[in-house]
Amino acid sequence: MSSTAQAPATSEANARAQIELHKELAPRYAYRYSFEFSRLFQQDWHAEMIGHVPPGSKRILDLGCGTGFFLAELEQHHPGSVGLDISHAMLKVSDQYVPDARLVTGDAEKLPFKPGVFDVVFCKGSLHHTRDHVAFLTHCRKALRPGGVLIMSEPCNDNPIIRLARAILYRKSQHFDVGDQGFTKKGIVSLCEQAGFKVTKVKKYGILAYTFAGFPDHLGFLRFIPGNALITRGFIALDRLICATPGLSIFGFHVVVVGEPGPSAAEAEVTS
Template sequence: MTKTNAQAQIELHKELAPRYAYRYGFEFSRLFQQDWHAEMISHVPPGATQVLDLGCGTGFFLAELERKHPGAVGLDISHDMLKVSDRYVPGARLVTADAERLPFAPGRFDAVFCKGSLHHTRDHVGFLENCREVLREDGVLVMSEPCNDNPLIRFARALLYKRSPHFDEGDQGFTRKGIVDLCERAGFEVTLVKKYGVLAYVFAGFPDHLGILKYVPGNALLTRLFIRIDRVVCALPGLSLLGFHVVIVGRPRSS
């Protein structure tokens, strides 16, 4: 019998849960991830109290959300990933569920975050419609997803997703235009789109995939420098094609 995507993701992330602790286990990789988290959190309107991290995984981002918004909720399809979250974010409410069928009342949240979870699902518009449904009318969606505008990045990702046992072959990155279109079809007005992550993403973000920086003296300093360079590169229209992720902010369009 063929597996559903939900089953495939649960199995995949059972294997991956211990790797995430390793990924976030170095000062330089935490520096990068914290900068990424700060970028996403910066788009939450002041006064937001009810926040949801959709596809929170092992909870490192959720821990930062919880510090700023006590009582943050984390949802993930993988119970194994959430077991790690439980250790890192004891104050957060953790829910095991499928983002394609959210167990929350309409208008429950001021902000919904998705960091790298949309591309693991198959019904992208359905996923985003669910986000819209659980957001207040003046709520905000903040996402960061793999971006394949650059043909070289698209090729490298396709190869990685095909070859590595740590991805499902059906997982895919987006183009900037494609993800904006998905958000609009799901009823969002996109208020910000920006690229994120070049050098720091590649060298500091994923020591479980590319660990070279572990052996470089001063790697934390180097990561800070990479983060600064990336910020400049991602802000320049021609060079922003080099960005590995795209950060999208959307607000429910009034019907």
């Protein structure tokens, strides 16, 4: 049987695995965001992403909204945003933080929306949970209106040390799926282009603040240090400086990508 024929079964198996994994992770996510210093980091991360929303955007989708912490901030800036996640357990947590948001339980690889509905699609750490990345991004493109924008933040493995650390963590920890690997900057741009996006911005995000403030459920010693909120603010400022410096940005743990929809590579070949 060809790999193409096997892909749907693989996607369905992955969807089931992700639902079970995130059912167990939902309480951990709530714990993660219960600390002021962790929320400070997340708020800065969210501000970085929301800052790329074009003026006048109204119909916005948070794809893979999880427990809703990003969606809650998105709702403050753009009321009426829609959150979709495959995990109903995650959405039950989300409902506590964004009670008025429109929440949809659904598979990001089979979006239950009409084409061209949204002005903006956000993907904060959603792509790496899927297995057919180009298909996922193609669905995102089709969900956007002409002139819409995809704003995405994904784990970046440009640094071989980070790549190795992630590989070990994903294999050793029960809180990760071994298939949920990160991307290189060049690789994720290529995936976007294959799916028909014109990438307009790529930048690295998160180093010290990401490591020490982003995940107190995994690396939590900062919660025992007095002044951890002030320390986190310092980490955020230093991270921005490092990520903006050529040669040093390789230390960034995430890559933020902004893209506009166009024809996919296959569609462009047909019309050429």
